[in-house]
Amino acid sequence: MAVRKIRIWPDPALSEKAKPVTDVNDDIRALIVDLFDTMYASKGIGLASTQVAVPYRVLVIDLDPKQQAARDAEVREELASWNFTGPLVLINPEIIKSSGEIVWDEGCLSVPGITDEVKRKENITVRALDRRGNEFTLECSGLFAVAIQHEMDHLNGKVFVEYLSKLKRDVIKRKMLRLKAGEEQQPVAEAR
Ligand code: QAP
Ligand code: CO
Numbered sequence: 001m002a003v004r005k006i007r008i009w010p011d012p013a014l015s016e017k018a019k020p021v022t023d024v025n026d027d028i029r030a031l032i033v034d035l036f037d038t039m040y041a042s043k044g045i046g047l048a049s050t051q052v053a054v055p056y057r058v059l060v061i062d063l064d065p066k067q068q069a070a071r072d073a074e075v076r077e078e079l080a081s082w083n084f085t086g087p088l089v090l091i092n093p094e095i096i097k098s099s100g101e102i103v104w105d106e107g108c109l110s111v112p113g114i115t116d117e118v119k120r121k122e123n124i125t126v127r128a129l130d131r132r133g134n135e136f137t138l139e140c141s142g143l144f145a146v147a148i149q150h151e152m153d154h155l156n157g158k159v160f161v162e163y164l165s166k167l168k169r170d171v172i173k174r175k176m177l178r179l180k181a182g183e184e185q186q187p188v189a190e191a192r
Contacts, residue, residue: 001035003041004052007109008176009159013053018155020092021056026132028058032089032131035060045111046147048154051110059151062087064144082144090128093152096137097125104146106160112179114172118163120149 008015021028031054033159039047039060050058063084069076100122107115120177123141126148130168140148161169 015157017157018055018057046151048151050154069148082142083140084144093128100129
């Protein structure tokens with residue numbers, strides 16, 4: 001179990017096209033645990049392997065990290081309407097059917113503090129392997145479908161800011177570079 005360092009855009013690791021997993025073994029299962037640890041530590045709802053610079057086609061999603069569904073019937077109904085049932089791992093995911101359009105105000109752990117609208121498919125059917133290597137298919141919609149498409153983009157080396165205008169992207173790039181420059185600065189105990 002380990003929280004890994006999430007790469008901040010722009011970072012060459014985020015542009016890598018991840019390779020298919022050929023064997024769902026204990027190394028992959030250890031990676032999956034780390035992806036969940038890292039996602040929960042940063043209060044995210046989705047994380048792709050690419051974001052921690054591991055270029056294999058693995059992603060995790062939990063639309064309800066605070067388990068609000070247990071206490072709130074409205075949250076429960078909304079999650080159920082998207083067909084979300086709990087924390088999910090997708091290995092080598094493929095969208096085999098899609099329909100409709102939905103615009104969502106997206107964010108990303110690799111672009112902290114930034115959100116903007118992206119147009120996606122509203123309904124998708126996805127086929128993938130689970131953590132035991134068994135194939136399954138899943139129909140989902142709304143935020144669940146948006147999250148899977150967002151994370152699958154990461155596996156293809158694409159970050160949501162690439163859908164925005166060059167102007168917006170350049171502003172975001174400057175903010176992120178400034179953020180990264182600040183993080184690299186060592187805190188000085190006795191500034192003088
Ligand atoms: C991807 O995003 C996603 O800016 C997951 O300061 C986004 O978990 C799927 C986060 C939208 C569907 C819809 C972002 C946390 C988390 C931030 C996330 C931040 C702290 C983003
Ligand atoms: Co992201």
